[in-house]
Amino acid sequence: MRPQEVVDYAKSLDCIHCGLCLRTCPTYQLTGAEPSSPRGRIYLMRAVAEGQLAATDPQYREEMDFCLACRHCESVCPAGVRFGEMIETARAGLEKTQPRGFLARTARRIGFGTILCSRLWLSLVASSMRLAQVTGAARLLGKLGRPLVEMPTVPPKSERAALPSSTPAAGTRRGEVAMLEGCAMRELYGRVNRATVEVLTLIGFETKVPSGHVCCGALHAHNGELEGARELARSTIEHFERCGSGPIVVNSAGCGAHMKAYGHLLADDAAWRERAGRFSARVKDFSEFVAAEMPTDLKGALGNELGTLAYDDPCHLCHGQQVRSQPRTLLERSGAARVELPDSESCCGSAGIYSMLRPNDSKAVFARKAEAFRSCGADTLVTANPGCHMQWESGLAREGVKARVLHLAEVMSAALRKAKR
Amino acid sequence: MRRELIDELLAALGPAGVIHEPARLLAYECDGLALLRQRPSVVLLPRTTEECARTMRILHREKIPVVGRGAGTGLSGGATPVEGGALIGFARMRDVLEVNVADQYARVQAGVVNVDLTLAAEKHGLFYAPDPSSQAACTIGGNVGENSGGPHCFKHGATTRHILGLVIVRDDGSVLDLSPPLADPLGYDLVGLFVGSEGMFGLATEITVRLVPTPAVTETLLAIFTDLDAACDAVSDAIAGRLEPSALEILDRLTIQAVEASVFAAGYPKEAEAVLLVEAEGSEIEVEATLAPLRAIAHKRGAIDIRRARSGAERKQLWAGRKGAFGAMGRIAPDLYVADVVVPRTKLRELVAASTRIARDKQLKLANVFHAGDGNLHPNISYDRRDADEVRRVLEASDEIMKVVVAAGGSLTGEHGVGLEKQEFMSLVFADDDLRAMCDVRRAWDPDGRLNPGKLIPVHACREMRGTGRPR
Numbered sequence: 001m002r003p004q005e006v007v008d009y010a011k012s013l014d015c016i017h018c019g020l021c022l023r024t025c026p027t028y029q030l031t032g033a034e035p036s037s038p039r040g041r042i043y044l045m046r047a048v049a050e051g052q053l054a055a056t057d058p059q060y061r062e063e064m065d066f067c068l069a070c071r072h073c074e075s076v077c078p079a080g081v082r083f084g085e086m087i088e089t090a091r092a093g094l095e096k097t098q099p100r101g102f103l104a105r106t107a108r109r110i111g112f113g114t115i116l117c118s119r120l121w122l123s124l125v126a127s128s129m130r131l132a133q134v135t136g137a138a139r140l141l142g143k144l145g146r147p148l149v150e151m152p153t154v155p156p157k158s159e160r161a162a163l164p165s166s167t168p169a170a171g172t173r174r175g176e177v178a179m180l181e182g183c184a185m186r187e188l189y190g191r192v193n194r195a196t197v198e199v200l201t202l203i204g205f206e207t208k209v210p211s212g213h214v215c216c217g218a219l220h221a222h223n224g225e226l227e228g229a230r231e232l233a234r235s236t237i238e239h240f241e242r243c244g245s246g247p248i249v250v251n252s253a254g255c256g257a258h259m260k261a262y263g264h265l266l267a268d269d270a271a272w273r274e275r276a277g278r279f280s281a282r283v284k285d286f287s288e289f290v291a292a293e294m295p296t297d298l299k300g301a302l303g304n305e306l307g308t309l310a311y312d313d314p315c316h317l318c319h320g321q322q323v324r325s326q327p328r329t330l331l332e333r334s335g336a337a338r339v340e341l342p343d344s345e346s347c348c349g350s351a352g353i354y355s356m357l358r359p360n361d362s363k364a365v366f367a368r369k370a371e372a373f374r375s376c377g378a379d380t381l382v383t384a385n386p387g388c389h390m391q392w393e394s395g396l397a398r399e400g401v402k403a404r405v406l407h408l409a410e411v412m413s414a415a416l417r418k419a420k421r
Numbered sequence: 422m423r424r425e426l427i428d429e430l431l432a433a434l435g436p437a438g439v440i441h442e443p444a445r446l447l448a449y450e451c452d453g454l455a456l457l458r459q460r461p462s463v464v465l466l467p468r469t470t471e472e473c474a475r476t477m478r479i480l481h482r483e484k485i486p487v488v489g490r491g492a493g494t495g496l497s498g499g500a501t502p503v504e505g506g507a508l509i510g511f512a513r514m515r516d517v518l519e520v521n522v523a524d525q526y527a528r529v530q531a532g533v534v535n536v537d538l539t540l541a542a543e544k545h546g547l548f549y550a551p552d553p554s555s556q557a558a559c560t561i562g563g564n565v566g567e568n569s570g571g572p573h574c575f576k577h578g579a580t581t582r583h584i585l586g587l588v589i590v591r592d593d594g595s596v597l598d599l600s601p602p603l604a605d606p607l608g609y610d611l612v613g614l615f616v617g618s619e620g621m622f623g624l625a626t627e628i629t630v631r632l633v634p635t636p637a638v639t640e641t642l643l644a645i646f647t648d649l650d651a652a653c654d655a656v657s658d659a660i661a662g663r664l665e666p667s668a669l670e671i672l673d674r675l676t677i678q679a680v681e682a683s684v685f686a687a688g689y690p691k692e693a694e695a696v697l698l699v700e701a702e703g704s705e706i707e708v709e710a711t712l713a714p715l716r717a718i719a720h721k722r723g724a725i726d727i728r729r730a731r732s733g734a735e736r737k738q739l740w741a742g743r744k745g746a747f748g749a750m751g752r753i754a755p756d757l758y759v760a761d762v763v764v765p766r767t768k769l770r771e772l773v774a775a776s777t778r779i780a781r782d783k784q785l786k787l788a789n790v791f792h793a794g795d796g797n798l799h800p801n802i803s804y805d806r807r808d809a810d811e812v813r814r815v816l817e818a819s820d821e822i823m824k825v826v827v828a829a830g831g832s833l834t835g836e837h838g839v840g841l842e843k844q845e846f847m848s849l850v851f852a853d854d855d856l857r858a859m860c861d862v863r864r865a866w867d868p869d870g871r872l873n874p875g876k877l878i879p880v881h882a883c884r885e886m887r888g889t890g891r892p893r
Contacts, residue, residue: 013805016751017455019494019558022512023534032466032512032532033440034493040448047447059444076557078683079751 006093007086009049014081015042021073021083026347026365027066035063038073038083045090055097064090066361068354069222070315070347084320085264091224111353112225116183116215117232123160126187130154147356152188152393159190163209167197174204177289178243180250180259183215185386192386195413196251196286202416203294207249210239218258221265222352233262234272237279248279251286251409253385254352257320259283285317286409287384291326294412300335301418306411307404310341310378312369312392314385318345327384327408334415341381342372350391366395373401380404382411422462426483430465433475438513440464449508452493452500453555453747455756456806456815457841461488461502466513470588470596470626473509477624478594480507486871487592489620491532491563494555496759497840499567499619503874509624511562517541518627525632526585528600531562531625538630547632550577553836554744565625568617570836572743573700575794576667577633579836581616586629589615589622592867600629614862619838620873622866636702639667640712641730641739644697644719645690649673649789652695653769655722656793659715660766666711669794670698670743676790676801679749680742687742690726697724697793698743700736746790747801753786754803758815761837762826766796772829776800776822783814797835798826823849839877847879 021038022028028037035044044060047053053060064087071084100108115121129148132138138148163181177200185193200207217232236259240248250256258265260283262276269276311331317323324345331338349355349365373381373396381396381403383389392405422441430439440446441463450458462485467473480487486506493500502508511532519528522545529538535556538549552571553559559569565587570579577583586600599612615622646652652671659669672680677689677696689696697719701711716727730736750757764772773789776798780787786803800822804811819842823833827849834843847856859878864870 013755014751016748016755016757017451017453018748018751019453019492019555020745020748022492022558023536028512031437032510032515033437033445034464034510034512035440035445035448037448043448043450044444053444053447057444059442063445075684078680078685078745078748080683081751 003051003055004049006055006090006097007045007049008089009046011082011086012042012046012049014079015039016079017043018078020076020078024072024076024346026068026070026072026349027361029368030361030364035059036066038081041067042081042083042086045086055093058098061094061098064094065358068347068349068351068365070351071319072315072345072347075319075345085261088221088224088226092226093224095224108225112220112223112228116219119214122183122187122214126154126160127157130156147359150394150398151390154188155190160187161190162186163193163197165209165211167201167207169204169206170201172204173206174293175246176206176208176244177246178208178210178240178248180216180248180252180255181209181213182252182255182386185252189386189389189407192251192389192407192409195407195409196249198413199290199409199416200249202413202420203290205293208243210243213239216255216259218254219352221258226265230265230269233265233276237262237272237275240279240282245282247284247289248282249284249286249289251384251407253285253314253317253320254387256283256285257316260321285321285323285326285384287317287326287330288323290412291329294330294333296333298333298335298415298419301415302334302336302411304337305418306336306406306414307379308337308339308377309380309382309411310339310373310376311344311382311408312341312348312388313344314383314388315345315347315351317384327382330408330412331382334411336411336415339376339378341376341378343368348388348391348395350385350387352387355387355391362391363395363398366391367399370395370399370401373403378403380406382406382408384408426479427463429479430463430476433479434465434467434472438466438468438472440466449490449493449502449510452490452498453496454498454501454840454842456758456812457498457501459502459504461508462505464508464510466510468513470590473590473624473626474594474596476509476594477590477592481593481871484869484871486874487624488873489562489566489624491560491566492534492555492558494559495563495567495840496761496837497567497834497842499838499840499873499876500563501841511560514626515560520545520547520632522547525634526629527632528627528629529561530627531565532560535559535561535564542632543635546635548635549583549630550574550633551580551583554747556744561628561630562625565616565628566618566620567836567838570792570795570797572668572670572740572792574836575669575792576665576702581613583631584612584616584628585631587612587615587625588627589625591623592869592872597623600627617838618866619840619877621863621877623872638705638708639700639702639736640708641736642699642712642715643689643728643730643739644699644724645693645726645728646695646697646722646724647693648723649695649773650770651723652697653773653793655697655719655724657767657769658718658722660794662714662718664711664715666699666701666715666794668698668700669792671789671791671793672696672698672743672746673789675753675786675788676746676750679752679788680746682752683745683749685741685745685749687738689742698739743790750788750801750803753788754805756804756806758802758804758819759837760798760800760802760819760822761834762798762800762823762831763835764796764798764826764829764831766794768829769793769796772826772831773798775825779818779821779825783818785811785814785818792835795835796831841876844877845879847877
């Protein structure tokens with residue numbers, strides 16, 4: 001394999017080595033080590049392409065794996081380096097140049113190839129996880145069961161039911177939207193999905209959910225499984241094309257950022273390129289869509305009902321989709337008491353499945369976030385992404401901070417409901 | 422590097438403090454001057470002055486050369502490693518130790534990022550004045566090493582005017598504490614001597630800096646010109662008129678286009694040939710007394726529009742664009758050579774034109790973005806380091822620019838330091854006796870010439886010094 005095929009050489013040349021990314025990078029913050037920074041990682045990628053560094057070097061793999069792919073660096077890069085795409089390509093390259101051992105390969109095949117693609121499997125896994133959690137079996141598993149013990153309890157089956165394929169608008173109908181139900185979102189945060197439907201219908205939009213759709217492939221892409229990601233992208237496009245051509249509302253920042261980039265993912269696929277571009281143009285984050293469509297006057301509905309809120313920008317919303325003001329606009333309109341969370345654009349350490357793959361690094365990254373939350377005086381943390389949601393719930397519990405974690409959609413549904421009364 | 426030595430360093434600093442794997446060392450090959458590269462044999466990241474001293478004692482015993490590194494954003498190769506040498510990085514020493522509001526100073530570890538110091542001071546109505554364009558990344562320690570400048574140094578002076586005290590780890594690992602802030606230094610001003618010594622006298626680990634009160638009023642103007650010469654003339658007029666804004670910056674068309682295409686798009690009009698960014702601070706009356714004549718000068722010199730930042734956010738945006746300019750040039754070519762010369766401010770127009778002509782003659786792409794008020798030009802030449810012929814032409818152009826500038830009464834560096842880049846040109850400005858005097862001072866700090874060797878002083882001037890290294 002030619003070295004230039006395992007990294008994105010052309011993009012690596014966009015980096016002029018100015019260093020403005022350093023301070024934003026969570027792994028550089030932790031270590032102070034240049035190879036653990038965006039600029040350093042790009043330097044290594046370029047060295048691989050130019051034959052200065054073997055793509056088989058274990059330290060090279062370690063630095064690429066250590067990255068959270070939060071894309072904070074992109075938000076401050078004057079040269080416009082597309083680091084998110086570069087790290088995905090580098091990871092995909094590593095799967096070829098440094099194939100994993102049998103066990104890891106099998107686990108990945110089961111995780112990415114089977115579980116994430118099948119509702120049946122997802123549901124089965126969620127049920128088993130819940131069983132292990134409520135019976136205390138997770139504790140008996142020792143180290144293996146620790147992630148289960150630390151994560152929030154998986155909700156009962158009744159809360160993991162499918163959303164109706166269509167929910168009519170409440171009151172005057174203003175249009176229709178399609179909505180992503182999501183793979184993990186439905187199993188772990190069904191209440192967020194229901195709140196999303198409630199908000200969309202309350203503001204006058206019939207809400208459709210494509211039946212049989214499971215996963216958008218974001219986790220695959222972030223972890224270097226680009227082929228699997230492309231397959232899921234094509235399937236996702238097909239599913240949503242069956243729901244008309246209106247907006248596609250996504251309440252998971254990681255999925256939204258990825259679905260907006262299908263055009264790039266399928267750029268080399270002549271049959272799909274344009275279709276993917278059209279699809280991506282329809283994708284809107286929940287906050288983007290609702291901030292544009294919601295009536296402005298909620299009569300200051302919420303007040304102190306949910307306590308004082310602090311909003312934490314999910315990386316793939318602020319850095320991945322440049323959506324920053326809309327969630328804040330919505331919270332303003334909800335009338336809730338609110339404070340700004342310091343450093344809200346820095347990563348919480350969830351980073352998809354990173355928190356499971358590298359729990360210690362993930363916790364170290366979270367420690368700074370917990371400190372920021374403590375200092376800001378809020379008692380409810382608002383997020384807009386299921387990974388971050390889980391990270392905050394388990395992280396705050398671990399740090400002994402009593403606080404509620406809510407998705408923006410949950411806050412808005414409470415506000416709308418109250419305003420209607 | 423020998424395994425036992427690595428183990429000893431690991432024992433001194435812990436696993437997070439030692440980088441010795443070849444792949445990871447690669448990332449330290451260069452600083453912001455990517456043209457010159459050398460892999461270090463080890464990188465050490467101490468957490469405290471004590472750890473730094475312990476490390477230096479080991480390296481002294483082993484006679485290993487040492488290069489200090491802040492964030493590696495320097496543009497003169499000051500942090501380029503030396504063959505077989507160690508690199509001591511300060512990226513893990515980033516605690517703000519004290520902000521003394523009453524006495525208006527702060528004490529920080531050397532690895533504190535410039536902007537973090539500003540943020541820490543801001544809460545108390547104070548600020549740290551030197552603000553290099555790389556301030557979101559560069560460290561106070563690096564600023565001390567290079568005596569860095571920045572747009573606001575026009576009014577406030579470069580780093581050296583703001584350093585009150587230092588804790589220095591010397592070549593042999595002994596610690597020199599020059600930290601008590603005294604209004605007037607007693608005895609020799611060692612702190613003053615140390616600032617700008619480019620890592621050749623010792624390693625500063627803790628730094629006491631002067632903070633100044635945030636001005637009551639700050640106004641930022643953007644004057645738009647259809648002609649770069651006219652913008653230069655406006656600045657020359659302002660200087661001649663003894664006006665004292667806090668910053669006077671010029672960006673030319675190519676720079677504007679690169680910035681406007683980036684995340685730091687500041688609303689500079691893309692069709693302008695140049696913009697002049699002006700800031701004034703003080704009381705309302707002082708600010709108006711500075712800006713009214715400046716406006717008149719800009720109009721007289723043909724500015725087609727003068728815009729005023731209407732809020733703090735707008736002002737920030739105007740500055741973010743200016744400060745992202747270096748990085749934004751990554752859109753033009755993979756590498757950028759940033760020259761850093763100072764010219765008499767009466768000759769801005771002719772020397773900007775001269776450097777533009779030199780680059781054009783060599784078929785190079787040149788952009789101008791500079792601290793016009795200080796006469797500190799930054800002719801930026803875009804290139805691709807994979808193209809050997811282009812690299813040769815860049816270096817030739819840089820030579821010619823420096824020669825033209827020195828002939829016109831200018832200087833080799835405004836704020837980036839000499840480093841590796843301009844070392845050979847020191848002889849253009851200094852006689853051998855002058856350089857020898859510098860060698861003498863250097864030898865007093867670093868008798869073995871182990872600290873950042875091969876930088877700043879041209880090789881021929883130090884031949885003598887190498888011959889008299891203290892025998893061990």
